[in-house]
Structure formats: C-alpha cells, structure tokens
Amino acid sequence: MELKWIEDFLSLSQHGSFAKAAKSRHITQPAFSRRIKTLEEWIGATLINRDTYPATFTKAGFLFLKSANSLKKQINDSRKEIQSLALNNVNTIKLYTHHALSEFVVCEILKENNNIFDNLVVNVVTNNLHDSVLAFLEKKSGYLISLSFTTFPIVLPISLVESTVIGTDSLVAVVAIDNNEPLFHDKKGQVVPMLSYPPGAFFSQVIEKNNSIKQAACELNTVYINDISSAIKSMVLAGHGIAWLPLSLVKEEINAGKLALFSQKISPINAKIEIFSFIDENRSGHNLLLWEKLILMNDIFKLSIPVIIQDATFSKQ
Numbered sequence: 573m574e575l576k577w578i579e580d581f582l583s584l585s586q587h588g589s590f591a592k593a594a595k596s597r598h599i600t601q602p603a604f605s606r607r608i609k610t611l612e613e614w615i616g617a618t619l620i621n622r623d624t625y626p627a628t629f630t631k632a633g634f635l636f637l638k639s640a641n642s643l644k645k646q647i648n649d650s651r652k653e654i655q656s657l658a659l660n661n662v663n664t665i666k667l668y669t670h671h672a673l674s675e676f677v678v679c680e681i682l683k684e685n686n687n688i689f690d691n692l693v694v695n696v697v698t699n700n701l702h703d704s705v706l707a708f709l710e711k712k713s714g715y716l717i718s719l720s721f722t723t724f725p726i727v728l729p730i731s732l733v734e735s736t737v738i739g740t741d742s743l744v745a746v747v748a749i750d751n752n753e754p755l756f757h758d759k760k761g762q763v764v765p766m767l768s769y770p771p772g773a774f775f776s777q778v779i780e781k782n783n784s785i786k787q788a789a790c791e792l793n794t795v796y797i798n799d800i801s802s803a804i805k806s807m808v809l810a811g812h813g814i815a816w817l818p819l820s821l822v823k824e825e826i827n828a829g830k831l832a833l834f835s836q837k838i839s840p841i842n843a844k845i846e847i848f849s850f851i852d853e854n855r856s857g858h859n860l861l862l863w864e865k866l867i868l869m870n871d872i873f874k875l876s877i878p879v880i881i882q883d884a885t886f887s888k889q
Contacts, residue, residue: 575647576703577611578640580604581619585637589626598706600772665862666695666714668707670774672801673717674698676820677845681717681738685865700799701726701774708848716848719818723781724774726846735848736867742819742840743778745788746831748811755811758790758835765813766792767804775801778841779816787838816841 583593594604612619619633629637667678678696697707701718708716709730719741720726747754756764766785769776779785785792795813798804804815805822814834825831847866852859 575644577607577614578644578647580607581611581636582640582644584608584620584627585629585640599702603772664693664695665859666697666711667717668697668699668704668711668714669717670701670704670719671698671799672775672818672821673719673845675802676818676823677717677739681866685862712850714849718846718848719843720846721778721781721841721843724778726848728848732851733848734851735846737844738847738866739845740842741845742842743775743784743816744819744822744840745784745814745816745834745838746808746822746826747814747834748809749829749832750811752829754832754834756790756814756834758788758837760789762790763793764788764790765795767796767798767807767813767815768794769804770797770799773799775816782839782841784816784838784841788835789837 580593580597583596584590587593587596590605590608591601594601597604599607608620615632615636617632618630619636621628621630621633667681669678674696678694682694695714697704699707704716704718705726705728708714709728712732716728718726747756749755756762758764769779792814796804796807798807801817801821805817805825807813808815808817809825809830819840822831826833849863
C-alpha cells in the first residue's frame with residue numbers, strides 16, 4: 573500500500589466528490605479513480621458506493637476511514653523520526669527527477685561538481701514528473717530537475733521557488749541499426765512498430781501536442797507501452813520498434829552507431845533542462861556552493877542534434 577492512496581481516500585472523504593478530490597490532489601479524475609480502485613483491491617473490499625450520487629462510503633469504507641488518519645499520522649511521524657536521525661549522521665542532498673533524467677543529467681551534475689559532493693550522500697528520488705513535483709513541493713527542500721518543453725513548461729504553483737536552466741535536451745525518434753542499416757524506414761505505405769509511453773504520461777502528452785507522430789510518412793503501430801524511458805530504450809536496441817527518447821539518454825548509442833534518428837521528416841522536440849530550488853536567503857555551505865555552480869552549468873548540457881544523411885546519423889559539429 574502507498575501513502576498517496578490513503579491521502580486520496582482522505583481527500584475524497586473531505587470533498588465528497590471524485591472531481592473535487594482529484595482537483596485537490598492535482599491529478600485527473602480518471603487517474604484518481606484508478607488509485608481509489610487500487611486501494612480497494614489492496615484492502616480486498618469495496619470502500620465506495622458508486623451507485624449513489626454523490627458517491628458514499630460503504631460500511632467497509634467508514635471502517636477504514638477510522639484507521640486512515642491514524643495510519644497517515646503514524647507513517648509521517650516515523651518518516652520524520654528516521655529522516656531526523658539520518659540527517660544527524662550524514663549530510664544529504666536530495667535530487668527529485670523523472671526517470672529519463674536520472675542517468676545522464678544527474679551523472680553530469682555529480683561529475684562537474686565532485687568537489688562539492690565529496691562528503692555528501694546524494695539521494696536521487698526518481699518518479700514520473702507529476703509525483704516528482706509533488707514530492708519536491710511537499711518536502712520543501714532539495715532540488716527538482718525537469719525537462720521543460722514549450723508546449724509543456726514546468727510552472728510550479730508556489731512563489732518561493734527559484735529556477736535556473738542548466739542546459740537543453742530533445743525528444744527524438746530513434747531506430748536500431750544493424751549492419752549499418754536502420755531496421756525500419758519511414759516510407760509511405762509501411763507499418764512500423766512503435767514503442768510508446770502510457771496515454772496521459774508526460775512524454776506522451778508532449779509528443780501529442782507537437783503532432784510528432786503525424787509527421788511520419790509511414791503508419792506507426794503501438795506494440796509496447798512502458799513509462800520508463802530506459803526500458804523503452806532497451807526495446808529499441810533489441811529491434812522491437814522505434815520510439816521517442818531524450819537525446820541525453822541515447823547520444824552514446826547514436827555516436828556508437830547502434831541507434832540513429834528514425835526520420836528526417838520528424839522534427840526533434842526541444843526542451844530546456846531546468847533545476848528548481850526553494851528560495852533561501854540564508855543558503856550556506858554545500859547548498860550555496862552547489863547552487864552557484866549550477867547557475868554556471870548551462871553549456872555542459874547543450875547537446876547537438878544529430879542530422880540524417882542518406883539513412884546515416886551524424887552529429888552537428
């Protein structure tokens with residue numbers, strides 16, 4: 573069971589409707605309903621009577637409500653106690669980010685600032701973008717690292733957060749290479765398997781907003797769905813289809829001739845890499861030093877977009 577399921581249930585008891593509760597939890601109503609259903613499956617009983625309007629609690633629901641507040645308090649109290657103990661023993665910097673940035677970007681930040689991290693523990697918390705933002709805002713500490721697209725800018729609903737752009741990245745459609753030949757070609761009349769993100773996922777929405785799939789000459793047929801970019805990358809490398817992936821995640825494979833851009837007809841979806849921190853006028857020590865260095869890191873993450881020439885991929889110089 574996850575704490576957010578309990579928080580969803582308590583929000584539903586407070587607001588009395590799925591729509592209002594979903595809005596207060598900053599998620600869509602279908603996603604909120606699925607989480608309540610998952611909670612019911614975990615408990616093994618129906619908690620909500622959906623045959624009434626507005627929805628009401630069943631007997632099991634009222635029984636669980638008595639325990640839900642207590643459970644939430646116990647979990648939060650235990651977490652605070654453990655975190656306090658950990659902080660007394662070691663200095664920790666927490667980085668919240670979505671899965672796609674946890675490899676290349678975090679690695680580069682550590683490499684370029686190794687003198688700052690010598691005596692620190694770096695705690696990287698990876699999740700989908702939505703949950704990463706919520707965790708960052710809830711903790712009010714650490715750093716949030718995210719891709720910000722023109723069609724999907726990251727706008728945090730709080731005035732106490734400052735941000736800096738540390739570089740650029742792009743979502744690009746890539747294909748595996750075998751014997752110097754792409755496994756799939758973007759040609760009219762062909763059906764090409766596509767490896768995709770779940771509907772409603774951040775990258776899915778970005779790809780849809782940019783009409784990227786419609787730019788292809790071929791017909792793209794979804795055969796695999798996963799919300800973890802590295803898992804999709806493995807499937808592309810194995811030859812199961814084409815996919816949109818962050819350039820930072822595939823640049824080594826492109827340079828090594830294992831992957832190539834799928835089509836010159838499909839435009840890269842450019843993004844800024846932003847890092848967010850809570851404003852702290854008294855910021856000092858490693859936090860002050862790290863923030864000052866991050867502000868100067870922009871050039872490190874300016875990735876060149878590969879170009880396609882006769883089905884081969886090269887990097888711009």
